[in-house]
Amino acid sequence: MGTVLALLAVVFGVLTVTQVVQSADAATSVVEHSQPLSDDAAQIFHSLADADTTAATGFLQAGDETSAVQKQYNDDIAMASTLLAKAAGSTASDDPGQAQIRQLNSQLPVYTGLVETARADDRQGLPLGGAYLRFASSQLQNAMLKEAKQLYATETDRLHHDYADAQALPWASIGLGLVLLAALVWAQVRLFRGTNRVFNVGLLAASAFTAVALIWLGTAQSLAASDLRDSNTRGAAPLQILNEAQITALQCRGAENLNLVARGSTTDYQTLWAQVSKELAGQGGYLDQAARMTGGDAAAQQQVRAAVAAFSTWDQRHEVAGTANNDGDYATAVKDTIGVPGAGSTNTTDAAFTSLNSSLAAAISHEQANFASLAADGRNATALLAEGAGVLAALAAAGALLGINRRAAEYR
Amino acid sequence: MGKLLMAMGTGRRTRVTVLAAAAVLLGSLALPGSSAAEPRPQSVRIVGGTPALAPAAASCNTTTGLTPSTDDSGANVQKIVKRGKLIAGIDTNSDLWGFRDPVTGNLQGFDIDLVHALAKSILGDANAVEFLAVPTANRITALQSGQVDVVVRTMTITCDRLKQVSFSVPYFYAGQEVVAPKSSSITGLNDTLKGRTVCAASGSTGLDQLNADKHGAKVMQVANQLDCLVQMQLGNVDATVTDNALGAGQVAQDPTIHLVGGLLDQEVYGVAMKLGSTDLVRRVNAAMQDFLANQWVTEYNKWLKPLGSSPGAPVPHFAG
Numbered sequence: 155m156g157t158v159l160a161l162l163a164v165v166f167g168v169l170t171v172t173q174v175v176q177s178a179d180a181a182t183s184v185v186e187h188s189q190p191l192s193d194d195a196a197q198i199f200h201s202l203a204d205a206d207t208t209a210a211t212g213f214l215q216a217g218d219e220t221s222a223v224q225k226q227y228n229d230d231i232a233m234a235s236t237l238l239a240k241a242a243g244s245t246a247s248d249d250p251g252q253a254q255i256r257q258l259n260s261q262l263p264v265y266t267g268l269v270e271t272a273r274a275d276d277r278q279g280l281p282l283g284g285a286y287l288r289f290a291s292s293q294l295q296n297a298m299l300k301e302a303k304q305l306y307a308t309e310t311d312r313l314h315h316d317y318a319d320a321q322a323l324p325w326a327s328i329g330l331g332l333v334l335l336a337a338l339v340w341a342q343v344r345l346f347r348g349t350n351r352v353f354n355v356g357l358l359a360a361s362a363f364t365a366v367a368l369i370w371l372g373t374a375q376s377l378a379a380s381d382l383r384d385s386n387t388r389g390a391a392p393l394q395i396l397n398e399a400q401i402t403a404l405q406c407r408g409a410e411n412l413n414l415v416a417r418g419s420t421t422d423y424q425t426l427w428a429q430v431s432k433e434l435a436g437q438g439g440y441l442d443q444a445a446r447m448t449g450g451d452a453a454a455q456q457q458v459r460a461a462v463a464a465f466s467t468w469d470q471r472h473e474v475a476g477t478a479n480n481d482g483d484y485a486t487a488v489k490d491t492i493g494v495p496g497a498g499s500t501n502t503t504d505a506a507f508t509s510l511n512s513s514l515a516a517a518i519s520h521e522q523a524n525f526a527s528l529a530a531d532g533r534n535a536t537a538l539l540a541e542g543a544g545v546l547a548a549l550a551a552a553g554a555l556l557g558i559n560r561r562a563a564e565y566r
Numbered sequence: 567m568g569k570l571l572m573a574m575g576t577g578r579r580t581r582v583t584v585l586a587a588a589a590v591l592l593g594s595l596a597l598p599g600s601s602a603a604e605p606r607p608q609s610v611r612i613v614g615g616t617p618a619l620a621p622a623a624a625s626c627n628t629t630t631g632l633t634p635s636t637d638d639s640g641a642n643v644q645k646i647v648k649r650g651k652l653i654a655g656i657d658t659n660s661d662l663w664g665f666r667d668p669v670t671g672n673l674q675g676f677d678i679d680l681v682h683a684l685a686k687s688i689l690g691d692a693n694a695v696e697f698l699a700v701p702t703a704n705r706i707t708a709l710q711s712g713q714v715d716v717v718v719r720t721m722t723i724t725c726d727r728l729k730q731v732s733f734s735v736p737y738f739y740a741g742q743e744v745v746a747p748k749s750s751s752i753t754g755l756n757d758t759l760k761g762r763t764v765c766a767a768s769g770s771t772g773l774d775q776l777n778a779d780k781h782g783a784k785v786m787q788v789a790n791q792l793d794c795l796v797q798m799q800l801g802n803v804d805a806t807v808t809d810n811a812l813g814a815g816q817v818a819q820d821p822t823i824h825l826v827g828g829l830l831d832q833e834v835y836g837v838a839m840k841l842g843s844t845d846l847v848r849r850v851n852a853a854m855q856d857f858l859a860n861q862w863v864t865e866y867n868k869w870l871k872p873l874g875s876s877p878g879a880p881v882p883h884f885a886g
Binding site: 275417481484 | 792796
């Protein structure tokens with residue numbers, strides 16, 4: 155009987171260690187792998203969309219393209235290709251995201267080539283430049299951004315999956331622990347009935363170790379799960395919406411610029427603006443969702459409110475610039491949109507966009523900090539749990555063996 | 567090969583010259599007895615029995631305009647005079663015709679200069695102009711809603727359009743033509759297109775002509791004829807069917823391509839105005855008469871050299 159109890163205790167120990175290590179691995183994966191990957195994917199999307207918008211701004215500045223705009227475009231492309239290389243290295247070769255990474259890797263140089271041709275043509279005074287830029291942009295919007303979005307969705311799915319794994323309570327070990335505890339109590343009752351000895355030190359110790367292990371396991375895992383849940387609801391989830399908001403804002407800005415680049419040859423970009431600006435700021439849009447998700451967090455809420463206000467300014471200025479353009483006053487429309495290159499541009503749609511963007515960026519880094527600290531709490535809650543549970547289970551096994559064998563020895 | 571193409575090029579020019587000659591002849595026939603005798607019609611009228619010049623299938627006259635007049639008392643002219651500004655719907659993406667200088671951002675091109683000439687004639691100030699970029703699809707509605715006074719945007723005078731807007735006398739004779747790389751074996755809208763991909767802008771006459779007989783080619787549709795040049799440079803299409811005037815704009819931007827096979831049809835460009843704005847049509851025709859006689863050749867040489875040497879200004883003919 156002692157052997158059976160000891161064996162049960164050993165199995166309990168092994169199972170507990172395995173399950174704790176598994177969920178700790180999942181938590182590590184969330185913090186060190188899937189969350190950063192999901193963030194990187196968002197950043198790839200962001201860089202590409204920003205490159206598109208910036209290229210159009212440079213184009214509108216025409217001969218006066220400022221070095222700041224050129225640098226921003228170059229930085230965007232460098233960032234996208236660096237992150238693509240990083241993402242390719244940190245995902246397994248059978249990862250579903252690899253397909254998108256491969257495609258994006260092959261399309262990025264084609265895109266930059268088209269933008270360079272657009273610039274070269276434009277510098278020579280050829281209207282063909284505008285056609286090249288519109289083609290480059292359509293490639294980016296219709297193929298690359300779709301793939302980047304897909305990559306982001308893939309990585310975010312993985313994040314949710316890892317979250318679920320990390321938050322799962324180790325029911326099997328808890329169940330087995332309870333069975334072990336019941337068996338120990340039952341053994342003691344039987345011994346008491348057979349020998350009339352109230353206490354068996356070995357079994358009592360084994361019960362105590364098991365109980366402590368169970369309580370530690372239950373509390374630590376619940377705490378960890380709760381912290382991780384918080385890191386999701388108060389970190390990763392609003393972060394995801396804010397990322398989407400930032401990306402959508404960029405698409406609005408891109409549509410606005412390209413409408414001017416198109417110079418009245420198509421109304422597609424006006425339609426695109428109407429569509430993406432609704433996704434951003436319409437009812438139930440990303441800003442709306444972000445406001446709801448950050449409800450309990452004053453600092454984040456403030457940034458989101460600032461972003462909403464910035465959008466409303468932007469929208470008004472967009473209307474003014476659009477009216478100027480529709481009235482044939484192209485120069486004013488461009489000035490209202492990107493300002494005068496080199497001079498300050500305070501009342502432009504670009505300034506409002508920049509303000510919106512920086513509010514969102516502040517909210518994003520706030521949520522990133524939230525995520526990191528809550529996720530770290532979650533991981534700390536289970537620190538030493540695997541080792542502790544292993545030792546306690548071993549002690550319980552030893553106690554059970556000793557306790558029963560001692561009794562048995564007395565009858566020899 | 568080169569010789570053949572040259573011969574074709576010459577053939578095209580010869581044809582334009584012949585047509586211009588026909589126009590002179592027609593003009594001299596049409597002019598006398600056209601005015602005083604009968605009441606002035608409300609819009610550009612279909613003049614019966616016009617020979618040769620109009621496309622064979624046409625059921626209307628696209629080459630004759632209302633008799634010019636410098637009378638400014640009409641309501642439509644007065645609107646412009648009182649405003650002190652001519653509002654012109656233009657294209658800003660057509661090389662040679664209407665486009666922006668990327669350095670200065672200023673509008674320039676043949677059509678733009680024509681608008682300035684109209685403003686100078688009507689308002690006495692070539693710069694009393696407000697330009698409004700009008701997408702191809704909105705040209706007619708922009709006139710109907712009164713958003714613009716005139717549309718000067720390589721706009722072809724067609725019988726269908728004459729039912730919706732009024733036109734000035736033609737200021738340019740054009741036609742659809744094939745644009746292909748010089749290195750290509752494509753010689754026109756013929757069997758050399760077999761198995762190739764040919765580009766045309768949606769809604770364009772070029773697309774209609776291509777669809778009427780594809781000669782075994784695949785067709786790619788794009789939003790703007792300039793998008794065809796992008797696709798051609800990227801090697802995605804082998805040739806483009808477009809207006810020769812716009813095709814010349816493409817050639818001006820890419821010396822490795824050329825216009826081949828001669829004109830596929832005959833089109834005339836005119837200044838479009840609101841349907842029935844007779845006073846404005848006459849006033850614009852008066853300005854046009856002067857432009858054609860005194861400025862046209864200079865403008866042609868300034869902008870349209872890629873089309874070949876000047877065939878001479880179209881000779882206007884008026885009636886009604």
